[in-house]
Amino acid sequence: MAKAKLPDGKVMEVPDGASVKDVAAKIGPRLADAAVAAKVDDRLVDLATPLAGEHEVRIVTPKDPEALEILRHTTTHVMAQAVRRLFGDQVQYTIGPALTEDFQYGFYYDFDFPDGVRVTEGDLERIEAEMQRIVDAKLPLARKVESTESAKRELLDEHHQRYKDEMIEDLVRGEGVKEVSLYRQGEFLDMCRGPHLPDTGKIPAFKLLATAGAYWRGDEHNKQLTRIYGTAFFSRKELEEHLARIEEAKRRDHRKLGKELEIFAFDDEVGPGLPLWLPAGGVIIEELERLAKQVEAEAGYLRVRTPHVTKEDLFIRSGHLPYYAESMYPPMELEGVKYYVKPMNCPFHHKIFSSRTRSYRDLPIRLAEYGACYRYEKSGELTGLLRVRSMQMNDAHIYCAEDQFEDEFIAVVRMYERYFKLFGIEKFVMRFSTHAKAALGKKYVDNERLWLKTEDMVRRTLIGNNVPYVEVADEAAFYGPKIDVQIWSAVGREFTLATNQVDFAVPGRFNLVFVNRNNEEETPLCIHRAPLSTHERMIGFLIEHYAGNFPAWLAPEQARLVPITDAQNEYAEKVRAQLAAAGVRASVDTSSERMNAKIRKAQKMKIPYMLVVGAKEADAGTVSVRERAAGDVGAMKAGEFVAKIADEIATRALHSTLAPAKVS
RNA sequence: GCCGAUGUAGCUCAACGGUAGAGCACGGCUUUCGUAAAGCCGGGGUUGAGGGUUCAAAUCCCUCCAUCGGCUCCA
Numbered sequence: 001m002a003k004a005k006l007p008d009g010k011v012m013e014v015p016d017g018a019s020v021k022d023v024a025a026k027i028g029p030r031l032a033d034a035a036v037a038a039k040v041d042d043r044l045v046d047l048a049t050p051l052a053g054e055h056e057v058r059i060v061t062p063k064d065p066e067a068l069e070i071l072r073h074t075t076t077h078v079m080a081q082a083v084r085r086l087f088g089d090q091v092q093y094t095i096g097p098a099l100t101e102d103f104q105y106g107f108y109y110d111f112d113f114p115d116g117v118r119v120t121e122g123d124l125e126r127i128e129a130e131m132q133r134i135v136d137a138k139l140p141l142a143r144k145v146e147s148t149e150s151a152k153r154e155l156l157d158e159h160h161q162r163y164k165d166e167m168i169e170d171l172v173r174g175e176g177v178k179e180v181s182l183y184r185q186g187e188f189l190d191m192c193r194g195p196h197l198p199d200t201g202k203i204p205a206f207k208l209l210a211t212a213g214a215y216w217r218g219d220e221h222n223k224q225l226t227r228i229y230g231t232a233f234f235s236r237k238e239l240e241e242h243l244a245r246i247e248e249a250k251r252r253d254h255r256k257l258g259k260e261l262e263i264f265a266f267d268d269e270v271g272p273g274l275p276l277w278l279p280a281g282g283v284i285i286e287e288l289e290r291l292a293k294q295v296e297a298e299a300g301y302l303r304v305r306t307p308h309v310t311k312e313d314l315f316i317r318s319g320h321l322p323y324y325a326e327s328m329y330p331p332m333e334l335e336g337v338k339y340y341v342k343p344m345n346c347p348f349h350h351k352i353f354s355s356r357t358r359s360y361r362d363l364p365i366r367l368a369e370y371g372a373c374y375r376y377e378k379s380g381e382l383t384g385l386l387r388v389r390s391m392q393m394n395d396a397h398i399y400c401a402e403d404q405f406e407d408e409f410i411a412v413v414r415m416y417e418r419y420f421k422l423f424g425i426e427k428f429v430m431r432f433s434t435h436a437k438a439a440l441g442k443k444y445v446d447n448e449r450l451w452l453k454t455e456d457m458v459r460r461t462l463i464g465n466n467v468p469y470v471e472v473a474d475e476a477a478f479y480g481p482k483i484d485v486q487i488w489s490a491v492g493r494e495f496t497l498a499t500n501q502v503d504f505a506v507p508g509r510f511n512l513v514f515v516n517r518n519n520e521e522e523t524p525l526c527i528h529r530a531p532l533s534t535h536e537r538m539i540g541f542l543i544e545h546y547a548g549n550f551p552a553w554l555a556p557e558q559a560r561l562v563p564i565t566d567a568q569n570e571y572a573e574k575v576r577a578q579l580a581a582a583g584v585r586a587s588v589d590t591s592s593e594r595m596n597a598k599i600r601k602a603q604k605m606k607i608p609y610m611l612v613v614g615a616k617e618a619d620a621g622t623v624s625v626r627e628r629a630a631g632d633v634g635a636m637k638a639g640e641f642v643a644k645i646a647d648e649i650a651t652r653a654l655h656s657t658l659a660p661a662k663v664s
Numbered sequence: 665g666c667c668g669a670u671g672u673a674g675c676u677c678a679a680c681g682g683u684a685g686a687g688c689a690c691g692g693c694u695u696u697c698g699u700a701a702a703g704c705c706g707g708g709g710u711u712g713a714g715g716g717u718u719c720a721a722a723u724c725c726c727u728c729c730a731u732c733g734g735c736u737c738c739a
Contacts, residue, residue, distance in 0.1 A: 120668060121733085212734030213667025220736045224667050227734070255732095259675080268712075268730060327738080373739090378665050379730090381737060391739065484739085499739060534739050565696040592695075593702080600700035614698060624699080632699055
């Protein structure tokens, strides 16, 4: 007899060789029906897995967090089977993982189609239809374990799968694997770790979403495959909610809203990735800069300004040219000297540091600049404001001694948190990027001892201060480890905005020194930080995050006066002047439209407050306040409104203080 | 840069081998009106650019440019 120890502590006896599905059935038929897979001693397995001896057994149902990945993984197999049925057995399938973190996609499979066969979005519908037939057929998925040799033979003989051959070879070479598992459903066979759903009929709701090119193994030197993206859920309702979320994100797309709200524009004759900031965008930029300057002044930063172009020599010294040249605009030559447009501000700030001798008493020195930089991003990488070629960074460099590092670093993290609170960003994670040994001297400066030391310092600081973080290898900057801050917008889409880098290499290249207590020269550390990212990416994010409904302090126009007839134009103008005197951005709509049309126009521009003034208001010296989300909130003395909105702006309130909070 | 899709008036779209059209926006006139669109008239397009096929091209083909979805890369 085998023993299954259940999560409630009970021990169930089943005959040797009975499957975990039998255990589920013995607990109850409803559970057996809902079961997706099982966890045996903390290992995820198929329901058909036989039991022997004593094990902890937990049945995985759609409610469990592991279930979704299994569902989606099985759906990729169904998709590959459908694709093979429709496009012939010469179709090569490569890898097809489930995605559970992505905003949009739930899985993909990369295919290599025979020459001349082209699969596009137009084909998705018939692939879905074939998938549905496979689901309806309720084909059982059967697992078998085979030696790598016979698995290779089977996949090649029956299915002509050359990529699988390469993958198995790699497993043998890399991990010394001797056996692999294969899954079969109907005529379809694939190599896969599993586990999978017991049969294809257990896929309640799925949809294919997009096709795309993707390099084999993610390497741009390899062949480009055709990727098909889709998603799957345990209920039709969840799928529909997911699709609605995607639609909502589209409605909030910063490119669409940025055009409608006249925040920025691109022009073919100016060039790709080079945004023009329209007056409304100019206002948002001004407000962000005002915020940053205020916060940085409080935190002891000093503002500096540096040129946009510089001689080649500076970037040779900084090390940008060997490591970063392909992201830089090519040089221009003047009087025999090469000049580059700057992709980063740091070398200039280093020069400011070294413009005089520095004592340990001067440290830390924090140099800040909203520096305009230019990077030559590859054409296919440009997207609206989120990826541009000209950008203005909320940049600063903190020069400090090693024993000041932790305090300085944490002060920067606290600054992030302060901003996140202000913008209503609720979820964030620090993504800590470290070097990879193999790429020392290529992607990274070649000094392993300093890499390890610095990384350790950062890690200890993050842990010691309870900062949530994840660690990723091989994504550091060339001069030191990097912390990117991932945040999530109100619709749940992930953005990487702010960045923070610890530079142990370049200060040395610039011979930056300070005189320490013992009258010795010492090289400072440099922390690069950009909590508000670039104007471009930050504003792109904020547009989506707020769906264009900026809080009053950021709104390009904060109040719109709506006279009911021409007779009130003069009174409206008086109120506008009062608002302007209090620093409020407001205008009067003197067009010959009716009030309804004026309101509609102001609503569409997402102006926080509309002030309707008719004969009644003009006589009483009041304004009828309409808040963009709450609607009519009643009349008040003009002076009272001015005071209230001025306060809302001064405190940078996230929500209207004049109307009940509403869900956007 | 690579794979795929798309490109018609300022914006959103129609015309799908036979003289380029609508709504909004814009200009003029009329209307003076109580919380999301008053009415009439008018101006506006070498159909992304260049080449080709055809009696005839927005429409079919080629090259380039730009945009979108991804890959690679990244603030």
